[in-house]
Amino acid sequence: xxxxxxxxxxxxxxxxxxxxxxxxxxxxxxxxxxxxxxxxxxxxxxxxxxxxxxxxxxxxxxxxxxxxxxxxxxxxxxxxxxxxxxxxxxxxxxxxxxxxxxxxxxxxxxxxxxxxxxxxxxxxxxxxxxxxxxxxxxxxxxxxxxxxxxxxxxxxxxxxxxxxxxxxxxxxxxxxxxxxxxxxxxxxxxxxxxxxxxxxxxxxxxxxxxxxxxxxxxxxxxxxxxxxxxxxxxxxxxxxxxxxxxxxxxxxxxxxxxxxxxxxxxxxxxxxxxxxxxxxxxxxxxxxxxxxxxxxxxxxxxxxxxxxxxxxxxxxxxxxxxxx
Amino acid sequence: xxxxxxxxxxxxxxxxxxxxxxxxxxxxxxxxxxxxxxxxxxxxxxxxxxxxxxxxxxxxxxxxxxxxxxxxxxxxxxxxxxxxxxxxxxxxxxxxxxxxxxxxxxxxxxxxxxxxxxxxxxxxxxxxxxxxxxxxxxxxxxxxxxxxxxxxxxxxxxxxxxxxxxxxxxxxxxxxxxxxxxxxxxxxxxxxxxxxxxxxxxxxxxxxxxxxxxxxxxxxxxxxxxxxxxxxxxxxxxxxxxxxxxxxxxxxxxxxxxxxxxxxxxxxxxxxxxxxxxxxxxxxxxxxxxxxxxxxxxxxxxxxxxxxxxxxxxxxxxxxxxxx
DNA sequence: TTGAAAGCGATACCAA
DNA sequence: TTGGTATCGCTTTCAA
Numbered sequence: 066x067x068x069x070x071x072x073x074x075x076x077x078x079x080x081x082x083x084x085x086x087x088x089x090x091x092x093x094x095x096x097x098x099x100x101x102x103x104x105x106x107x108x109x110x111x112x113x114x115x116x117x118x119x120x121x122x123x124x125x126x127x128x129x130x131x132x133x134x135x136x137x138x139x140x141x142x143x144x145x146x147x148x149x150x151x152x153x154x155x156x157x158x159x160x161x162x163x164x165x166x167x168x169x170x171x172x173x174x175x176x177x178x179x180x181x182x183x184x185x186x187x188x189x190x191x192x193x194x195x196x197x198x199x200x201x202x203x204x205x206x207x208x209x210x211x212x213x214x215x216x217x218x219x220x221x222x223x224x225x226x227x228x229x230x231x232x233x234x235x236x237x238x239x240x241x242x243x244x245x246x247x248x249x250x251x252x253x254x255x256x257x258x259x260x261x262x263x264x265x266x267x268x269x270x271x272x273x274x275x276x277x278x279x280x281x282x283x284x285x286x287x288x289x290x291x292x293x294x295x296x297x298x299x300x301x302x303x304x305x306x307x308x309x310x311x312x313x314x315x316x317x318x319x320x321x322x323x324x325x326x327x328x329x330x331x332x333x334x335x336x337x338x339x340x341x342x343x344x345x346x347x348x349x350x351x352x353x354x355x356x357x358x359x360x361x362x363x364x365x366x367x368x369x370x371x372x373x374x375x376x377x378x379x380x381x382x383x384x385x386x387x388x389x
Numbered sequence: 390x391x392x393x394x395x396x397x398x399x400x401x402x403x404x405x406x407x408x409x410x411x412x413x414x415x416x417x418x419x420x421x422x423x424x425x426x427x428x429x430x431x432x433x434x435x436x437x438x439x440x441x442x443x444x445x446x447x448x449x450x451x452x453x454x455x456x457x458x459x460x461x462x463x464x465x466x467x468x469x470x471x472x473x474x475x476x477x478x479x480x481x482x483x484x485x486x487x488x489x490x491x492x493x494x495x496x497x498x499x500x501x502x503x504x505x506x507x508x509x510x511x512x513x514x515x516x517x518x519x520x521x522x523x524x525x526x527x528x529x530x531x532x533x534x535x536x537x538x539x540x541x542x543x544x545x546x547x548x549x550x551x552x553x554x555x556x557x558x559x560x561x562x563x564x565x566x567x568x569x570x571x572x573x574x575x576x577x578x579x580x581x582x583x584x585x586x587x588x589x590x591x592x593x594x595x596x597x598x599x600x601x602x603x604x605x606x607x608x609x610x611x612x613x614x615x616x617x618x619x620x621x622x623x624x625x626x627x628x629x630x631x632x633x634x635x636x637x638x639x640x641x642x643x644x645x646x647x648x649x650x651x652x653x654x655x656x657x658x659x660x661x662x663x664x665x666x667x668x669x670x671x672x673x674x675x676x677x678x679x680x681x682x683x684x685x686x687x688x689x690x691x692x693x694x695x696x697x698x699x700x701x702x703x704x705x706x707x708x709x710x711x712x713x
Numbered sequence: 714t715t716g717a718a719a720g721c722g723a724t725a726c727c728a729a
Numbered sequence: 730t731t732g733g734t735a736t737c738g739c740t741t742t743c744a745a
Contacts, residue, residue, distance in 0.1 A: 078731080114721085171479065179437075179438050337607065340663040342644060439721090444739085
């Protein structure tokens with residue numbers, strides 16, 4: 066691989082001039098042309114490790130998500146990527162597997178690689194930013210909220226839970242079960258609170274026997290649903306508080322006897338890979354791509370110098386603006 | 390952020406010694422201890438850009454896939470990640486969107502960042518490795534094969550197409566349609582060849598009116614299926630040559646009238662997010678996770694010094710060994 | 714086992 | 730506008 070010094074020698078200029086040409090800074094047209102020709106002739110490619118070392122930041126953005134296999138997060142990734150690309154940033158996607166250790170390892174690497182910063186869907190609410198904070202790198206937290214004083218974008222999960230439940234009630238359901246997420250996961254807890262609130266508002270009962278805590282994956286949803294179908298009489302509806310859980314619930318329902326007497330299903334989230342017509346379900350869509358776009362925009366604003374206080378943006382069901 | 394020099398000063402040793410301690414090289418126990426204490430006290434974190442610049446490689450592995458939203462590739466990513474982690478490599482996932490430009494941009498970045506190498510599912514069969522080749526970085530190609538002289542792991546796509554088709558024939562299907570992929574995509578073409586071969590072997594007809602080329606996404610499968618359902622009489626089976634296409638096919642079938650007279654569906658690939666019981670379908674599973682594991686293993690062998698000729702590994706349906 | 718010091722390749726300051 | 734050069738933080742050779 067050619068180095069900048071070789072390009073400079075061939076073009077008859079100094080490395081400083083080569084660097085300027087590559088950065089688009091003002092340089093006499095003829096020497097600029099000479100540099101470009103030399104670079105092309107030598108197949109020159111800039112060494113980013115050298116650049117990052119000197120500049121103290123790279124144009125890489127780490128996106129850390131708890132589950133790359135969840136279509137919600139891959140859609141977020143698309144949004145982030147499309148937005149970041151326009152600013153010349155490349156996105157590296159990291160899977161934390163909802164494991165605090167793996168998560169902090171990736172964040173430490175992002176810091177240590179001098180990346181521009183990170184967009185993180187945290188595995189736990191006490192997320193520690195480590196080196197990124199010390200380096201004052203840009204950080205945006207998405208989906209789940211944390212204590213720290215950083216920009217955050219997410220949903221109003223209580224409202225999502227309420228809406229889904231109210232729509233079930235409007236359809237005539239009265240015995241509504243809820244499959245929540247792991248204890249301690251804020252988004253799950255808030256959606257569950259919304260479920261309970263909607264029931265109370267309608268004079269209905271949020272019976273503990275109709276609440277289940279599942280992991281937020283397909284098998285969690287399936288097991289919780291099988292469990293709920295052992296209660297007699299059956300609930301007449303099941304609220305799945307996330308997309309993966311809903312898939313598990315639908316699989317379990319399909320395997321259960323009972324035909325039309327089976328509970329209705331409501332889902333908070335989207336089912337892009339459904340193999341049936343799901344238009345009959347109560348669906349509260351989330352627009353993960355918008356979430357990614359908004360987060361990336363906030364990230365870029367910080368990179369470009371915005372110094373205001375940490376912002377908290379709440380996307381509504383339509384994927385739009387903050388509350389105030 | 391503390392630097393190594395500061396750690397060295399505090400520990401009363403040279404930076405060389407600090408570096409040795411961090412690398413686990415032999416150092417007197419008491420100075421090793423002093424270094425560790427100093428590093429901890431200063432919250433020291435190694436600067437990887439400096440290390441990469443000096444060492445000429447980093448412990449990052451780029452995994453470039455054509456579609457992060459396809460569960461096949463996210464499963465591959467899990468396999469790669471689990472294997473790479475054990476060797477201390479971190480995986481950065483890059484989405485090429487089946488776009489040769491984006492793909493080569495990510496590969497150029499991998500080279501320019503001095504990454505250890507890349508595992509690539511190429512967007513086109515004339516994949517150019519660019520800087521990675523010049524730097525002699527490790528490269529493993531997966532899923533789709535290319536001309537270049539590099540390690541490759543994939544499936545026997547002709548065999549997959551034949552198997553799926555023969556199983557449909559064994560069920561009594563005679564008018565079997567095929568939804569292939571974009572023209573020019575090798576995996577799609579090979580599966581289509583397998584379909585045709587199976588029909589011929591059974592004395593059946595591979596009618597052009599039963600062949601469709603779709604993009605390898607849900608909407609492609611849906612449109613192709615709607616199109617096939619306009620042929621009269623209907624085919625009695627449809628072979629979906631990839632997972633996303635199968636989802637689209639199932640969605641279109643579900644929306645079509647005809648009940649039990651609707652065509653059977655066979656799928657090459659897996660449907661982890663199916664919302665119905667798909668056990669009745671003809672399924673030829675692919676084990677993408679094994680693909681990722683195998684590719685990562687080959688990658689690590691190269692990193693550890695293996696210098697043999699380029700290998701071509703073909704995983705069979707059971708996700709196992711090479712053919713010879 | 715240890716330290717001094719060269720050097721990885723690019724950037725940016727300073728002087729011209 | 731340009732070039733010389735110090736510098737970023739770490740690894741590694743060489744000599745002790």
